Amino acid sequence: MKNFNKFTLIWRGTEYEKKKLKEYPARLEVEREHGVRHPGYWAGNKFVVIPEAIPDIIVPDLTNCQFKPYVSYRTPDISQGEFTAEDLFNEIYSEKIENDFKQNKLNAEGNSLEPSEEEKLTCTEAFNNARKVGSDLFSQDRPYPTREELLNLD
Amino acid sequence: MRLTFILQDFKKVGELTKQYSNLPDSYIKRSMEQIIYRTPDKPNYLRRSVGKKQIKFTENRPWTIQSKLENTLFTKTPVIYVEPIRDWSIFKGDRVEILVGRDKGKQGIVIQVIQERNWVLVGNLNMKITTMKMFKRKPSTVIREEQPLRVTDQVSLIDPSDMLPCKIEWRYTEEGEKVRVSLRSGRIIPIPILAKETYDYKTRTSYEEKDKDTTADVVSKITFTPRLCTFEMDLMDKVGIKEDRIPSPVYWY
């Protein structure tokens, strides 16, 4: 099988083989990526652990929980659209803005004269509040290049 | 019931078989293709795989062991010509007349639909008889099995008004429903209840809930109220963890 040659080597074998490997260090540079993320850093030969970098799981209390892994077929069909930023805006800001407009409490720029706590939030504050949690970050699945992208290589 | 489906590719599993089996798509795909090696999902690899990806569809369903035995790694899959049909019109439980073969002119009820090959099995008709020979002083037995019939030209639907075979057409009612109508008498041929039957239940309401199933009341309960916070922020508030440290800015590249 062709693909079998692709697998990389690791440090193993008899002493004679190890000596041979030392003569050709180019092969040793090849390493496997296991995806391990060590909680700390290397200071010379010593590994220093950072307690903040050790992932801490937050587990809920599962006693008296009615959820189970599967869903019964008896459930009626439920249709619910995607939750977007527009929905969130309508839920939180729209009522207050309407009230302010009726009572003439809006600026020339459209900002309210008596802002609520949510309206006072700046862009960076909101971003920092979200990142304060220190959680891991979601990412998009790696898209495979389309046929057109592969053909128009310039 | 989903009636709008297109069998675009002769390699794909039909929509009706998926509906009957109630299995997730990923499982059907996983059990069908016998892949030996797949390149890892990393940027330095192109997406390639070694193994068998097509199978020959027969009466045995593709996720069963029988179909795996038929399609071993080193058997060649022949090219099978399947006529593409825009709207599937014969379902399980339909009364049908056979137009060809030994049982020509007889009427029966459809037991099974094999959509991948445009086939239909009619109950107790078009049977093949095979004898299992004597083995170790055990008595020999006779087995009767239904043989498949092609939907397009070997079988035809029956008009309920005069119980004779007819040609049909898909039309819309005034309420916007899609129905089968016989061309001769113009009568609607209703879709039988058996067509909605699946492997797990006859009808939805008659399904027996298992030990690990969440009940319908719990699933359909609405508990979400939008707040100005992310998923993690909300949980931090609920659990009662407080954090004041702000992460320092970073460069993404």
Next chain:
Amino acid sequence: MSSRYYPIYQIGNPQLRIFLPNFWMKLVKPTEKQPPNVVQFKVPLAMTNYDIKNYLQKIYKISVMHVSSELEDGLIKPVFKNGYLVKEEDFRRAYVTLPRGTEFIFPELDCEEIKTKSEKEKEQHLQELEASYKKHTQQIKGRFGLPTWFTI
């Protein structure tokens, strides 16, 4: 604890917290003899010893004294006889020691019962067939070829 991206640590950054861990763990029968308070697991390659300890302690509420783990290659075996070789996926084997005095006995399946169960059913079916065949032959003694309903 998850295969998603961890933000990098700089001084003064908050604690790394994970809400939806997506690593799996398999409890495996030990290949060699071991003390009764040691349990073996198969885990994905990206898991560290800290992760394994936290995972068991918080999700399954098992008190863990020590964890050690090692990488193991997947089996290399031919696809068919004298065929090309194929390698299974690599994994990490974890040895978890429970506190002293505790034991975990790995449960065992009665394989013979399960295997004989299907055979028994087959035998029963055949026996019934044989009985009916005997009855049939006795009924039509001396007049083979005639149908069964042709009797008094």
Next chain:
Amino acid sequence: MQMKLYIQAYYKFNPFLSNCIRSHFGPLLNSPNFASFCTTRERFNKNLMEFFEDKKNWGKDEIRSGRSWKTDELRIKSNEDLHKLWYILLKEKNMLLTMEHFYKENYILFPSPERIDKVEESMKNLETVVRERNKAYYMLETGEDGERPGVMVHNAIGLPMYHKQEQHDIPKYENIQWKKNNVHEFDYEECREFLKLYREKIRKEDNYRRKKNNRYVKGLLKRFKNVDIDYLKEIYPDVNVDQYKNHDFQIGHWEV
């Protein structure tokens, strides 16, 4: 109550004195408050046995179960509920994987393996719902989607590649090590010949597929008399169906 706390604390720091304590305060320790520090054999077996299925289901040919959770059903649920459901699904997945391995070692077929796919599907759906909610917050407040970014770049050979970006504490122009390892530029004149051949390969594959479709349509027209030709054109837009429709050697045995 004070006595209990004292014993708890004592026991916590000296786990190996358990025998002495048990002889004095045996009945106290068996009360439910002490469950977390209890070291009886039963306690640990119970928790580790969560990795295995219920013993009444062992050796069955088939274990029936419901369907997976859909996204629409998960969108109704609050964050707390989703958090709880995730851990239930995770435990179920671990259990199924251990049981699969367990059966495999005993040379017995694993009953109803589609359960693994069901659980994985519902976990995937749950993740999408959480991502939607997070995205809504970030887009409203900051105008960005708060996830890990990624870009389509060109390889050193010249092939397109999706690069998942990473966090760094120094800017890009200062980071020499990163530049060495990640090359997102390519010299066109050096790669010209490779790219030419690569394009040829893709077009050859396309050509092969087109020819295969052509052959298949020919076969269909030969075998079946009443093929829906408009539908055939829809499915195979590359194939010139009219060309093969009334061809001489395509006509079958039926009477025209």
